[in-house]
Amino acid sequence: MKESRLSSDTEEIVHKHDHELGGVIAMLEEIQSQHSYLPESALKTVATETGRSLVEIYGVATFYRYFSLKPRGEHLISVCLGTACHVRQGTMIAKELEDQLGIRAGETTPDQQFSLETVNCLGACARGPIVLVDGHYFSNVKKTQVSQILKKTLKGLDAIDVTKDPRVFPVKLRCPHCNHSLLDPNYLIDNHPTVRLTISFGEKHGWMRLSSLYGSYNIKSEYEIPLDTIVDTFCPHCHAELVGASACALCNAPMVPMAIYGGGLIQICSRRGCKSHIMDLANSICVNCDNRHTCKLIKPEKGVWYCEEYV
Amino acid sequence: MITLKINGLETTVEEGTTILEAAKFLGFPIPTLCHMEGLRSYGACRLCIVEIGEGTKTKIVSSCTYPVEEGLHVRTSSSRVMRARKMIIELLLASSPQSKTIQDIASEFNVKQQRFRQEHEDCILCGLCVRMCEEQMVAKAIGFRGRGENRSIGTPFDKQSEKCRLCGGCMYVCPVCSLRCTYTEPDKAICGGCGNHYVPCIEKEQFDDLMCYMEPCVECEISND
Numbered sequence: 001m002k003e004s005r006l007s008s009d010t011e012e013i014v015h016k017h018d019h020e021l022g023g024v025i026a027m028l029e030e031i032q033s034q035h036s037y038l039p040e041s042a043l044k045t046v047a048t049e050t051g052r053s054l055v056e057i058y059g060v061a062t063f064y065r066y067f068s069l070k071p072r073g074e075h076l077i078s079v080c081l082g083t084a085c086h087v088r089q090g091t092m093i094a095k096e097l098e099d100q101l102g103i104r105a106g107e108t109t110p111d112q113q114f115s116l117e118t119v120n121c122l123g124a125c126a127r128g129p130i131v132l133v134d135g136h137y138f139s140n141v142k143k144t145q146v147s148q149i150l151k152k153t154l155k156g157l158d159a160i161d162v163t164k165d166p167r168v169f170p171v172k173l174r175c176p177h178c179n180h181s182l183l184d185p186n187y188l189i190d191n192h193p194t195v196r197l198t199i200s201f202g203e204k205h206g207w208m209r210l211s212s213l214y215g216s217y218n219i220k221s222e223y224e225i226p227l228d229t230i231v232d233t234f235c236p237h238c239h240a241e242l243v244g245a246s247a248c249a250l251c252n253a254p255m256v257p258m259a260i261y262g263g264g265l266i267q268i269c270s271r272r273g274c275k276s277h278i279m280d281l282a283n284s285i286c287v288n289c290d291n292r293h294t295c296k297l298i299k300p301e302k303g304v305w306y307c308e309e310y311v
Numbered sequence: 312m313i314t315l316k317i318n319g320l321e322t323t324v325e326e327g328t329t330i331l332e333a334a335k336f337l338g339f340p341i342p343t344l345c346h347m348e349g350l351r352s353y354g355a356c357r358l359c360i361v362e363i364g365e366g367t368k369t370k371i372v373s374s375c376t377y378p379v380e381e382g383l384h385v386r387t388s389s390s391r392v393m394r395a396r397k398m399i400i401e402l403l404l405a406s407s408p409q410s411k412t413i414q415d416i417a418s419e420f421n422v423k424q425q426r427f428r429q430e431h432e433d434c435i436l437c438g439l440c441v442r443m444c445e446e447q448m449v450a451k452a453i454g455f456r457g458r459g460e461n462r463s464i465g466t467p468f469d470k471q472s473e474k475c476r477l478c479g480g481c482m483y484v485c486p487v488c489s490l491r492c493t494y495t496e497p498d499k500a501i502c503g504g505c506g507n508h509y510v511p512c513i514e515k516e517q518f519d520d521l522m523c524y525m526e527p528c529v530e531c532e533i534s535n536d
Contacts, residue, residue: 040468043467053445053451053452053454053474054467054472054473054474055451055452055453055454055456055466055467055472055474056451056454057467058454058456058467058468059454059455059456062456062457062458063457063458064458065458069468
């Protein structure tokens with residue numbers, strides 16, 4: 001089943017770029033970004049769909065260093081060995097990484113965590129030696145920093161600290177049908193009350209709790225939800241299904257609407273793993289608030305979209 | 312029609328003709344390796360180089376890919392061309408000395424030794440087999456893979472290609488390995504098919520890894536019966 005999904009995904013990518021001259025490279029790029037490498041079956045699909053010979057596609061795939069025919073690990077580490085980085089001891093950094101990971105350049109660690117490769121220039125020569133990890137640049141890298149970089153990578157370079165990041169704030173949500181609060185103060189995620197929902201998928205029916213911090217994607221659920229599953233969501237109080245009119249812009253799954261205290265709507269994608277969400281604040285800034293005349297709270301200049309008054 | 316001068320001789324040829332074709336028409340010999348009638352010109356081996364232009368503004372071009380121009384002056388065997396050509400022959404000899412085709416060309420140009428590190432390549436990347444497979448056999452079973460020093464010719468993923476009909480066209484045109492594989496037991500092989508002075512295939516440990524895309528090899532099958 002996985003195989004057939006892979007090939008239909010690939011077909012979709014192929015048709016997207018088929019009209020372009022030299023679209024093959026764009027296709028391969030997109031396939032690689034999906035699978036982290038170019039699987040043989042995907043190359044065959046590209047060949048049949050574009051009406052080219054497999055050897056032509058294979059020729060392109062092997063010509064560019066960017067493409068990999070072997071599965072890569074979760075994290076891709078590229079060490080620059082271009083002229084500028086080379087004279088600044090880029091090779092020693094590469095050697096140190098090889099030693100610490102226990103692999104040679106071009107290989108992947110047995111636990112599929114790291115792939116190491118050397119590249120010829122990353123375009124930041126003045127700040128060499130450069131190490132590129134999952135799109136994050138580390139400049140002026142010294143041998144002693146290598147272990148730190150690896151540690152940071154394992155922690156997740158994209159991860160944000162939900163307790164400190166100013167972009168993360170708590171929201172209070174209620175059911176758009178029965179207006180009951182969805183917050184569950186007895187169950188904490190990220191040290192905040194959670195948003196409790198009832199979900200069902202397949203034969204399973206149980207609870208799911210979302211972090212109430214806007215910007216945090218931490219969830220817990222009674223049953224493990226497999227990746228890419230679309231779940232049906234219900235209010236735990238009125239048992240009405242939370243289903244919106246709109247579909248996810250990224251994956252086309254239905255969006256789950258939840259109302260914000262003080263007005264406004266948050267919609268999150270019902271597909272597990274999809275991080276798409278919309279916050280609609282059209283009615284929720286102070287200007288539109290029914291209580292604005294009586295409200296005594298201190299308001300920031302640009303207005304607030306959420307206030308304590310409705311807790 | 313385009314008029315040009317080749318070695319001082321004026322000739323008129325149709326537009327789109329290459330210098331090589333025009334020179335052949337006049338009877339001037341130009342050695343070629345990666346060129347074959349019926350296949351697209353590729354200009355990989357550079358053996359067919361000629362000097363074009365006049366006076367101090369001359370340049371060396373490969374005649375198999377250069378279309379004729381009005382009033383062009385071409386010299387097919389000037390001293391500059393001969394010097395360059397001999398160097399190319401030496402380089403070819405350095406990479407694949409076992410090739411009968413290259414040996415013949417070397418002896419024709421009186422090149423008796425070469426000054427580079429001796430290698431014994433299975434392939435000089437002339438691309439004849441790739442073009443044969445694509446243009447004459449309409450199969451596209453083999454092609455170029457990789458880049459730079461890792462460039463090689465073969466099937467995708469080194470697996471037997473579904474497109475390959477075992478026609479043997481690639482082996483027929485190969486200037487390096489032509490009819491190399493005439494026997495399945497290397498130690499018993501009296502390899503004369505390629506006319507090589509010694510047997511390149513038995514010196515390799517992996518007989519299978521030689522540039523034979525035919526699996527099973529028709530030649531070997533015949534020898535077995």
